[in-house]
Amino acid sequence: MAKPLIGITTSLFLTEGGIMNGTKRQFVSDAYIQAVLCAGGVPVLLPIIAEQAAIVEQIAAVDGLLLSGGGDIQPQIFGEEPMRGLGTVLPERDTHELELVKLALASGKPVLGICRGCQLLNVALGGSIDQHLTEATVQHDQQSPGDYAGHTVILEHDSRLAGIWGDTVMTNSFHHQAIKAVAPGLWITARAKDGVIEAVEHETAPFAVGVQWHPELMIYKNPAMLALFTAFVNTANRK
Template identity: 90%
Template sequence: MAKPLIGITTSQFLTAGSIMAGTKRQFVSDAYIQAVLCAGGVPVLLPIITEQAAIAEQIAAVDGLLLSGGGDIQPQIFGEEPMHELGTVLPERDTHELELVQQALASGKPILGICRGCQLLNVALGGSINQHLTEPTVQHDQRSAGDYAGHTVILEHGSRLAGLWGDTVMTNSFHHQAIKVAAPGLWITARAKDGVIEAVEHEAAPFAVGVQWHPELMIYKNPAMLELFTAFVNTANRK
């Protein structure tokens, strides 16, 4: 049987300091690609586009959707004005990924959102995010390497994540934003010890999970993190 195709969202930047200066380029961290491969899937990069029909074709061509990390989400999408601490936003990426989520859910295809992807999943379904964490007591923007598990995440009993790891799990952390109000239909299934939301799961979809940390950076030093990707890919394999 053919391995499932996992679509991975991309980000973009403008080339600087060369004869190609000003040229838009799209990219994704290799860690996402390797995690999908290690979990038994075939990674397929989904370039940023905004034509709705073409986005539908992207989803039709893959068996699962991985929403990768990246920059901040436009606060206007969830009804707020930008705070001073808001980072760089990419409106075209937001448009693309919001539509990808709707198309994937409509077709019953599994979704895994990582960091920004977790927040994007929430916003796509009507939730909101904290534009900047002002009073966390846990370090959410660690200085250590990505494979270092810096803080404890408490998992909700009965959740998919608790089924993988039990009551708690140690994770890395690289974010200054987080879910503020969970969207209708999303179950908050993990929090840091300071109360910051660390994961959500869709209550009705076969697999729609968002995690605030970066498990793809941990799979070699902490192989238990690969279990999340394996569960995701296995669900895609059944579609």
């Protein structure tokens, strides 16, 4: 059986200086690629594009969708104006990824959202985002190395995530936003001790999970984190 192809979303930036000054480049952290490989999948990067027909082909070509982390989501998408603390947004990325999620879920393909990807999954289904955490008491934007587990996450006992890790798991944390109103069809399956939502799962999809932390950065220091990617990739097995 061929290994499943896992599409990983990308971000973009403008180069500065030299002959490539002002050139758009698309990229993704190598940690996502390595996590998919270690879990038994074949990573395929999905560049940001606008053509609808091509986006449909992107999803048709892969067996699962991994929504990577990155910048903030445009608040207008979930019916709000920008508030103090909102960071950099990338409208073309938002538009692309919202369509990818809808197509993936409609075709029954598994979706895993990480950090921004968790929030994007929620927004795609009609939820909203807290644009800047002000009431949180736990440190959610740690300055420590990426593979350091900074705080505790409490898991719902009957969730897919609890089936992987049990009642609690120690995670890293690099975000200043979080899910606010949970979208129809999703349910909260993990929280930090200050109540901030740390994970959601789809109620009926074969696999649609969003986690607010970055497990891809922890798979070598804490191999148990690889189990999430393995569950995701196994759901995406090619026929």
